[in-house]
Amino acid sequence: xxxxxxxxxxxxxxxxxxECAARRGAEETLRGIxxxxxxxxxxxxxxxxxxxxNNKTRNIRQESMYKLTDEKGRLMALRPDSTLPIARIxxxxxxxxxxxxxxxYSQNIYRANPKMSGRDDEITQSxxxxxxxxxxRSDLEALSLAAQALDLFGSKEVRLExxxxxxxxxxxxxxxIEDDESVRVLIKNKNTPExxxxxxxxxGTDKEKAAKMLLGLPKLFGAGEVFEKADALLxxxxxxxxxxxxxxxxxxxxxxxxxxxxxxxxxxxxxxxxYTGIIFRGYIEEYGQAVISGGRYDTLIGSFxxxxxxxxxxxxxxxxxxxxxxxxxxxxAPDVLVYARDGCLTDGIRHCRSLAQSGLIAEYYDGEDEQAxxxxxxxxxxxxxxxxxxxxxxxxxx
Amino acid sequence: MNDSKNIRIALTKGxxxxxxxxxxxxxxxxxxxxxxxxxxxxxxxxxxxxxxxLAKAADVITYVEHGVCDMGVVGKDTIDEHQGSFxxxxxxxxxxxxxxxxxxxxxxxxxxxxVKTIATKYPNVTRRFFEAKGMDVDIVKIEGSVxxxxxxxxxxxxxxxVETGTTLKENGLEVYEDVSPISARVIVxxxxxxxxxxxxxxxxxxxxxxxxx
Numbered sequence: 001x002x003x004x005x006x007x008x009x010x011x012x013x014x015x016x017x018x019e020c021a022a023r024r025g026a027e028e029t030l031r032g033i034x035x036x037x038x039x040x041x042x043x044x045x046x047x048x049x050x051x052x053x054n055n056k057t058r059n060i061r062q063e064s065m066y067k068l069t070d071e072k073g074r075l076m077a078l079r080p081d082s083t084l085p086i087a088r089i090x091x092x093x094x095x096x097x098x099x100x101x102x103x104x105y106s107q108n109i110y111r112a113n114p115k116m117s118g119r120d121d122e123i124t125q126s127x128x129x130x131x132x133x134x135x136x137r138s139d140l141e142a143l144s145l146a147a148q149a150l151d152l153f154g155s156k157e158v159r160l161e162x163x164x165x166x167x168x169x170x171x172x173x174x175x176x177i178e179d180d181e182s183v184r185v186l187i188k189n190k191n192t193p194e195x196x197x198x199x200x201x202x203x204g205t206d207k208e209k210a211a212k213m214l215l216g217l218p219k220l221f222g223a224g225e226v227f228e229k230a231d232a233l234l235x236x237x238x239x240x241x242x243x244x245x246x247x248x249x250x251x252x253x254x255x256x257x258x259x260x261x262x263x264x265x266x267x268x269x270x271x272x273x274x275y276t277g278i279i280f281r282g283y284i285e286e287y288g289q290a291v292i293s294g295g296r297y298d299t300l301i302g303s304f305x306x307x308x309x310x311x312x313x314x315x316x317x318x319x320x321x322x323x324x325x326x327x328x329x330x331x332x333a334p335d336v337l338v339y340a341r342d343g344c345l346t347d348g349i350r351h352c353r354s355l356a357q358s359g360l361i362a363e364y365y366d367g368e369d370e371q372a373x374x375x376x377x378x379x380x381x382x383x384x385x386x387x388x389x390x391x392x393x394x395x396x397x398x
Numbered sequence: 399m400n401d402s403k404n405i406r407i408a409l410t411k412g413x414x415x416x417x418x419x420x421x422x423x424x425x426x427x428x429x430x431x432x433x434x435x436x437x438x439x440x441x442x443x444x445x446x447x448x449x450x451x452l453a454k455a456a457d458v459i460t461y462v463e464h465g466v467c468d469m470g471v472v473g474k475d476t477i478d479e480h481q482g483s484f485x486x487x488x489x490x491x492x493x494x495x496x497x498x499x500x501x502x503x504x505x506x507x508x509x510x511x512x513v514k515t516i517a518t519k520y521p522n523v524t525r526r527f528f529e530a531k532g533m534d535v536d537i538v539k540i541e542g543s544v545x546x547x548x549x550x551x552x553x554x555x556x557x558x559x560v561e562t563g564t565t566l567k568e569n570g571l572e573v574y575e576d577v578s579p580i581s582a583r584v585i586v587x588x589x590x591x592x593x594x595x596x597x598x599x600x601x602x603x604x605x606x607x608x609x610x611x
Contacts, residue, residue, distance in 0.1 A: 117482075118464060159592050190591075193489035193583070222595055263592060283589045288465025289483075290589070 011121025091304030099132025127315030163268025218267035344389030517547030
């Protein structure tokens with residue numbers, strides 16, 4: 001039988017040294033930001049029941065989940081997302097708690113990507129959820145934290161992009177089109193040619209106005225000038241009100257951050273669709289996909305059978321952030337290598353401990369030979385070697 | 399990702415590449431180096447900040463998806479078969495043909511209750527087409543001339559690209575049903591679209607402007 005004991009499954013990888021340090025560094029930095037703003041950390045199981053992720057309102061594609069069964073034959077999934085488990089906690093252990101509530105997480109999610117796509121199936125995500133806050137305030141706070149996360153790449157070109165899928169949702173309701181993935185994908189991929197083919201049927205009817213607006217939606221992206229263009233195109237009082245609200249958030253964010261880093265895209269929609277208002281993405285140069293993704297989800301928690309609680313949150317892709325900054329991470333060599341001669345092993349350990357306590361990085365040499373210890377230190381880039389115990393005359397004579 | 403200020407465009411080698419070069423020429427670009435490229439795979443278009451990469455159709459999608467090329471020109475057939483996440487911003491109108499379901503002339507494909515076997519080079523397109531009809535079919539992947547399969551009795555029909563229909567006719571086959579239209583499309587990496595918006599929109603606008611000529 002063929003054995004696969006020397007490789008890792010496609011989409012997963014071992015992280016060694018610098019790569020590992022880059023991953024942990026990115027994670028720790030984000031944790032630091034979240035903790036310093038009063039967020040509380042939660043850890044949810046990697047293994048959950050499948051139903052958490054798949055029902056009418058929370059449809060993560062079943063093809064993209066890793067599934068297995070428990071001993072009763074119930075279907076389980078490796079979590080493909082952290083927001084849904086947190087919504088589950090809100091409906092159970094945190095039900096009736098004081099709101100607003102601010103949570104953060106830093107854990108792996110699992111997605112079954114098409115093979116040979118070169119994408120990660122195991123992704124470390126760090127993110128926040130602001131639950132039960134007032135809309136304007138919590139949207140702005142979530143965005144400002146996302147901007148802070150993007151600031152970690154100070155030297156790179158970054159963009160934080162705002163959208164609101166309310167425009168899309170309103171227009172397809174107006175047109176009487178069912179909100180299914182095929183339509184969302186056309187908008188999301190800015191596929192104007194196909195969208196035009198789909199909407200042609202509405203031209204020349206009383207729905208032409210809405211069809212033209214939907215067709216124009218994917219093109220409404222860029223800097224602040226988008227708002228004027230959108231105002232000219234979107235001719236419904238509901239949409240104008242939504243646009244004014246988004247503009248307010250945009251202006252507030254521009255006041256906080258460098259304005260040239262903030263953009264708008266009214267054609268932003270998500271494939272997995274639990275968002276109900278503002279959505280946003282973070283991009284950095286050198287990475288072909290969004291590194292931050294988030295938005296408002298006011299009906300998701302209610303879908304777990306409790307009263308609706310409004311919420312907003314985002315997740316940052318730590319794999320991507322680490323890959324982008326990896327070049328800059330250099331592992332620090334230990335300050336001291338401690339070699340203990342025969343008969344002085346406990347003294348060696350003691351010495352090593354006291355060095356470590358004094359704040360140095362002290363590595364205990366686990367080999368027997370002193371010369372080998374010196375070569376080892378050289379290969380590791382350690383400049384100081386502490387040899388413990390007196391030279392043994394007998395050993396030398398040999 | 400392609401982080402230079404240049405715009406890197408992946409073209410599908412062969413006819414789409416020639417048609418796109420003609421389009422660029424109409425738009426006033428100097429395409430001499432693209433025409434006389436020899437064996438080079440990366441070609442610069444002088445004074446435009448555009449770099450052209452020549453690749454096989456499916457690879458155009460891969461390069462754009464990963465962002466190492468900012469945009470690409472590829473047939474809708476390849477997009478439908480491989481899919482992926484990128485912006486599909488413009489229909490160039492050339493490379494026109496269609497996916498169609500075909501089989502032996504004069505036979506009724508939908509007759510009978512047996513599960514049908516379909517031979518194709520495009521299993522994903524075929525699967526989606528029959529899934530939408532709620533029809534179970536067996537799909538056999540063929541690499542070469544798919545027309546052989548129904549003639550040899552391997553399949554009841556084929557799903558393939560049909561341009562003029564001459565090959566079908568000469569082999570005693572006919573189109574039963576159109577599956578979907580095909581033409582050349584411009585695709586763009588989502589992050590490139592956001593970070594290099596002005597440059598990319600300019601190129602797309604120029605292509606759109608001259609595509610009908």
